[in-house]
Amino acid sequence: MALISLEDVTKIYPRGSRPALDDITLDIDRGEFVFLVGASGSGKTTLLSLLLREEQATEGEIRVAGSDLRRLPARQVPQYRRGIGFVFQDYKLLANKTVWQNVAFALEVIGTRRSTIKSLVPQVLQTVGLTGKEDRLPHELSGGEAQRVAIARAYVNHPRILLADEPTGNLDPTTSVGIMEVLEAINRTGTTVVMATHNEEIVNSMRKRVVELHNGKIVRDERQGSYDSATYFPDAEVEARAQQAIGVASDAARQADLVRADGAGDASPTAGVIAAAEAVHNAGAGDEGIARLAGSVHSGRKGRYGETFVSVEDTLTWGKGISLDSAKNRSARNGGDAKGSKTADDDSRFKAPNSVDLAEPAVDSGTAVDSGAAAPEPPAPPAPPRRGARDTDKTVKKENDR
Numbered sequence: 001m002a003l004i005s006l007e008d009v010t011k012i013y014p015r016g017s018r019p020a021l022d023d024i025t026l027d028i029d030r031g032e033f034v035f036l037v038g039a040s041g042s043g044k045t046t047l048l049s050l051l052l053r054e055e056q057a058t059e060g061e062i063r064v065a066g067s068d069l070r071r072l073p074a075r076q077v078p079q080y081r082r083g084i085g086f087v088f089q090d091y092k093l094l095a096n097k098t099v100w101q102n103v104a105f106a107l108e109v110i111g112t113r114r115s116t117i118k119s120l121v122p123q124v125l126q127t128v129g130l131t132g133k134e135d136r137l138p139h140e141l142s143g144g145e146a147q148r149v150a151i152a153r154a155y156v157n158h159p160r161i162l163l164a165d166e167p168t169g170n171l172d173p174t175t176s177v178g179i180m181e182v183l184e185a186i187n188r189t190g191t192t193v194v195m196a197t198h199n200e201e202i203v204n205s206m207r208k209r210v211v212e213l214h215n216g217k218i219v220r221d222e223r224q225g226s227y228d229s230a231t232y233f234p235d236a237e238v239e240a241r242a243q244q245a246i247g248v249a250s251d252a253a254r255q256a257d258l259v260r261a262d263g264a265g266d267a268s269p270t271a272g273v274i275a276a277a278e279a280v281h282n283a284g285a286g287d288e289g290i291a292r293l294a295g296s297v298h299s300g301r302k303g304r305y306g307e308t309f310v311s312v313e314d315t316l317t318w319g320k321g322i323s324l325d326s327a328k329n330r331s332a333r334n335g336g337d338a339k340g341s342k343t344a345d346d347d348s349r350f351k352a353p354n355s356v357d358l359a360e361p362a363v364d365s366g367t368a369v370d371s372g373a374a375a376p377e378p379p380a381p382p383a384p385p386r387r388g389a390r391d392t393d394k395t396v397k398k399e400n401d402r
């Protein structure tokens, strides 16, 4: 049985003029890596929000790891979300917490013991290559580093599923390769990754499963897909290398099963985090997609349409994270401290680095953990389309051609 299964799912927002998702049927198996592509407004974020149970389907059935999300009572939603990590385009780090604290917080809010936190946080920071930057605040990080903190936070509980909404959207090409390397390594430990992206070069290089949405409908679902359908844009060289990658993928899946069978479940995320660290360490061995992506980026290839990446100067946000004001407002709305965030331990790493004593927002972490006190805020509305008009034209043209 598929890990994620959507059957005839339609989502109509209360004030939406047309369905954001329109009769979607989709199965995603354990251990898969799926790219969601499609023009701005095609429904990618909506699909991720349904899987996170931030939104509910208007019609249809969604099952995740056997849970029927229609029947999931509100009080069980926090528990459900603990098995899901979420990474946003704009990182959403807590601005007044250090790197170490941002990651530790994801575990604190679910009541993880301090001794476990102290052992897991360094491991996951090593996984994302941030050892040595534990004491930095978000504004002291580059965009790529901030996103790696966000991924560490989303992954530290070793979720079965990692959802990522444009995780490289604010990053330059080289930094994006590093982010994809980490996501790929996490996937190799058995975590299913579903990533919405507009990044053509990443999708074309990695040759994962590609699901394309257009006006809320699935118009394409390919096993080792490219950003554009191979039917319309054949590329013999990429196709040939993709065949090679198929062998690599099945080896990885076998390895992933072993890791899961080893007991790296919710109760003991340690083994999964260690496995991810090893996967990153061994990334050079057989990781064809990342090698292709790095080669493509470093050769200066810009993708089929010559504008794969928006100019770095225009897009980098350099890890600003969320503002203190925004954190305070969230905290007020959520009714104050989160369960488990108060502690009696003397370890100075748990203490805020400055005198600002903010009440913790109940959920502002990339890991979809929850204090049980309140549901998290839905992700911010999508950024204005960077390439939307052109993408839409292209997709419509494809539709007309069909």
Ligand SMILES: Nc1ncnc2c1ncn2[C@@H]1O[C@H](COP(=O)(O)OP(=O)(O)OP(=O)(O)O)[C@@H](O)[C@H]1O
Residues within 6 Å of the ligand: 013, 014, 015, 016, 019, 020, 038, 039, 040, 041, 042, 043, 044, 045, 046, 047, 382, 383, 384, 385
């Ligand atoms: N909260 C909401 N209320 C009403 N309509 C919404 C809401 N959120 C999204 N929509 C609409 O649903 C459709 C799908 O939006 P969605 O954000 O899922 O697209 P997307 O593919 O993620 O876009 P992008 O690539 O720009 O992030 C759009 O028409 C959008 O305007």
